Amino acid sequence: MIEEKHIYKLSSDIEFSKFNENEYLLHNAKLNKYTKLNQKYHDLLILADGSRTVSQINVDFQKSHKLPISDSQIVVLFSQLKQYGAFGYDNSIKEQSKIPDYIKYGFIFLKPEIISKIVPFLKLLFVRKVFYSVIVFSIIIFSYNIYENYYNNPTLNSNTFVPYFMLLLFISTIFHELGHASASHFFKTKHGGIGFGFYLYFIPAFFADVTDIWRLNKWKRIIVNSSGIYFEIIFCLILSIIGFFTKHHMLEILALVILVKGLYNLFPFLRADGYWILSDLLDKPNLNFHAMNNLKLIVLSIFKNEKLKLKKNDYLIALYGCFNIVMIGIFFYYQIFLNWHSIVDFPTTIYNIIISIFQWKFNLSFNELFKILSVLIFYIISIKITVGIMKKLLLFFKHTK
16 A cells, blocks of 8 residues: 555656557666557556656546556556666666677677767668669679689688688678668667677677667668678678679688678577567567467467467467477478588587698688588577577476475
8 A cells, every 4th residue: 555655756767659559668768778568558657747646647547548457556567667767766776788688798899989980971871772782783793703603613721711701700790780880870879889799608799789779660670680781791792892803712702601691690590680670570579489489379279279369460470480490490400311420520520620720721612611601500509499498497497496
């Protein structure tokens, strides 16, 4: 009863923006925290203007909505929103980390102030005519590049390949993250810095802080999330053109390798750009959770012969979960049953490559390079799945104690 007589006042740092047709985004500008609210909860919060108790908020809410909700339910909602600084601040409320939660040991190495001086010069790349021209020209150049190097199958030498590859890979990755920051700037939302950390504790990963794009509509968010790949395409296009005119085949091959690495980000089954793009398309930020949960509900309803009431969008999300499982299954089938020798020999292959690099005797064909990349992806996905299963098992045993 004490909480229900308490007068709540929404913090002046709280901003609301329309997320989709039925939901709002609550944003604390000071803490840089976001959360989604449905229409009902948004309208309840608006009534918390510092002049009403919880009971009075409920009375006024019922006048316009006619939706059954108890005072205690409102108290629970407001208590949950305290972590976002909805009603002020205390020592338990912390600012949102600038490092994504899936990145471990992360740090920012390019400050927002530096990026802010660069991105205004790149906004021309988001003009529609420029974008379409880049894509069409890229398809032509890369198609010729693949045709020429696949059939010629040139050999790569470590004396030049490894140093060039490491340098250009680093530059392309920075350019990728600048793409996200530039698109964020183009749509007049804040961007943070560019940082580095480890995905799954051991995979090196760069990231750009563009959390503020949650305030944009979904199509603009999709553009921001796909802009990193767009910038990598531009980078690889420049490399290919230089390689073509200088007859430097290694640069053409490097452009293709980096392009594959960039396009790998479209793979929607890992926490890469493709995942966030699909999340935006389906309006589900936590897409993996919703996909597997919906798929589980559908399977259980079939076995129990029960009718399930889901929206069309929920079935699409479940289809993504099913497609996710099927694609991973096909990939694993190929690697385990048709390419098993490469998996078994992979540690030895990597060891021999490292030794040959140090001895300056490294030689690797274009085709061999792509085979190694395919096995590397297999190991990355396998480790990710294993880590996920282990986490769930640990949580299960923790709750059963």
